[in-house]
Amino acid sequence: MKTIVVLGAGLAAAPLIRQIMRSTVLTRKGLKMIVVAPNTHFHWPIAMPRVVVPGQMADDKVMFPLEPIFREYPADKFEFVLGRASELDPSANLVTVALNAGDSRAISYDTLVIATGASAKDDMPWKVLDTTEKTVERLHDLQRDIEGAETIVVAGGGLTGAETAGELGFEYARSGRKDVYFVHGGDLPLAPPVLQSVRKQTKTELEKIKVKMVANTTVTKVTRSGRDTILELRAADGSTSTLTTQAYVPTTGVTPNTAFAPASMLDAHGYVKQTTRLQAEGHANIFVVGDAGSLEASKAQAAEAQTIHLIKTLPLHLDGAALPDYHVDTRDVYGVTLGRSRATGQMGGFKLFSFLIWYMKGRFLGTDYAPLFAAGKKTMMTTFEK
Numbered sequence: 001m002k003t004i005v006v007l008g009a010g011l012a013a014a015p016l017i018r019q020i021m022r023s024t025v026l027t028r029k030g031l032k033m034i035v036v037a038p039n040t041h042f043h044w045p046i047a048m049p050r051v052v053v054p055g056q057m058a059d060d061k062v063m064f065p066l067e068p069i070f071r072e073y074p075a076d077k078f079e080f081v082l083g084r085a086s087e088l089d090p091s092a093n094l095v096t097v098a099l100n101a102g103d104s105r106a107i108s109y110d111t112l113v114i115a116t117g118a119s120a121k122d123d124m125p126w127k128v129l130d131t132t133e134k135t136v137e138r139l140h141d142l143q144r145d146i147e148g149a150e151t152i153v154v155a156g157g158g159l160t161g162a163e164t165a166g167e168l169g170f171e172y173a174r175s176g177r178k179d180v181y182f183v184h185g186g187d188l189p190l191a192p193p194v195l196q197s198v199r200k201q202t203k204t205e206l207e208k209i210k211v212k213m214v215a216n217t218t219v220t221k222v223t224r225s226g227r228d229t230i231l232e233l234r235a236a237d238g239s240t241s242t243l244t245t246q247a248y249v250p251t252t253g254v255t256p257n258t259a260f261a262p263a264s265m266l267d268a269h270g271y272v273k274q275t276t277r278l279q280a281e282g283h284a285n286i287f288v289v290g291d292a293g294s295l296e297a298s299k300a301q302a303a304e305a306q307t308i309h310l311i312k313t314l315p316l317h318l319d320g321a322a323l324p325d326y327h328v329d330t331r332d333v334y335g336v337t338l339g340r341s342r343a344t345g346q347m348g349g350f351k352l353f354s355f356l357i358w359y360m361k362g363r364f365l366g367t368d369y370a371p372l373f374a375a376g377k378k379t380m381m382t383t384f385e386k
């Protein structure tokens with residue numbers, strides 16, 4: 001029996017699991033797949049900037065139980081192990097898993113797929129935390145803070161920060177119900193390669209819904225005092241100030257979930273060194289897709305393009321055939337939702353109309369197709385036959 005082990009059950013893993021099960025594992029003798037992940041539910045990060053606004057989207061719009069999805073596969077062909085890879089020994093083809101239930105289990109593989117993604121910093125539920133339960137708990141705490149706050153502060157000038165400031169501004173600031181501040185390090189939100197015109201429009205749209213922009217500024221210290229959080233801020237000119245909030249919403253980036261891999265497999269930033277065949281450098285039987293890999297930025301578009309490539313090439317690898325290269329799409333494509341009626345973005349060097357991005361992304365934030373994504377039947381760009 002040969003075993004394919006997939007680490008992760010997120011955006012990169014979900015389509016791969018179903019499509020490889022159907023194309024290969026279920027149709028060939030002597031093959032089995034084991035999926036290892038700490039989350040009982042598939043988590044859809046794209047809609048989280050709206051989900052944190054109390055009453056906007058229920059948990060079940062962004063979290064889908066995996067058990068009913070995996071139930072269709074026979075036990076001799078498929079196993080779901082609820083736990084987290086804690087150690088990888090590529091010389092022995094062995095991965096050790098810290099089980100959610102406690103204890104650990106060693107799993108041997110013939111082929112390994114690393115799709116462990118990246119976690120949000122500051123213990124934020126933008127992505128899966130330790131488990132689905134912890135993610136839900138943290139999300140509900142944050143929603144409660146936002147509900148009860150007079151002042152909300154979003155910090156971090158990336159896509160998640162801009163979109164969250166937009167959602168909170170649309171719900172509360174534009175009507176004057178609550179103050180919403182957006183603290184970001186640059187003179188404009190977002191950063192190159194996002195076009196200057198897109199960054200300017202982001203600022204303009206947020207200002208229209210009365211978000212208070214605190215540019216060229218970073219949060220240097222966070223202190224809790226009763227229901228208040230006191231933020232110490234430092235501006236680019238070195239001046240310091242404080243801002244008091246009852247709902248602090250940091251959006252300060254992601255860290256790759258790769259602590260289980262030997263240091264020799266990782267680049268300087270902790271991403272698994274990934275070849276253009278989507279293999280881990282120096283390991284022909286280890287593949288890497290999505291945010292955990294070093295080849296592309298942490299974007300769903302990249303994760304899905306890599307996964308679609310691997311769906312085609314993994315069967316070739318199992319046959320011992322030569323693998324074609326994966327080509328990175330160098331066009332910069334961004335869609336930035338700014339509240340529930342406006343958006344901006346770009347396709348390569350061209351800025352796109354607000355209405356187009358709102359129609360494509362902002363209306364539903366992908367929640368209209370996320371259940372199919374979780375089931376491995378669809379990605380943003382591809383609908384599979386089965």
Ligand SMILES: Cc1cc2nc3c(=O)[nH]c(=O)nc-3n(C[C@H](O)[C@H](O)[C@H](O)COP(=O)(O)OP(=O)(O)OC[C@H]3O[C@@H](n4cnc5c(N)ncnc54)[C@H](O)[C@@H]3O)c2cc1C
Binds near residue numbers: 008048126128298335
């Ligand atoms: C708020 C937000 C909004 C976003 N919006 C966009 C957008 O509009 N467009 C876009 O292109 N991208 C967007 N992204 C980025 C996108 O979500 C990621 O690129 C995508 O989720 C990457 O998929 P992944 O499967 O590699 O990782 P993840 O989705 O993070 O999945 C990783 C999986 O691995 C599991 N895991 C973690 N550690 C281990 C371990 N040690 N062992 C086993 N399993 C493990 C996790 O529990 C999870 O199941 C957004 C991200 C956030 C946070």
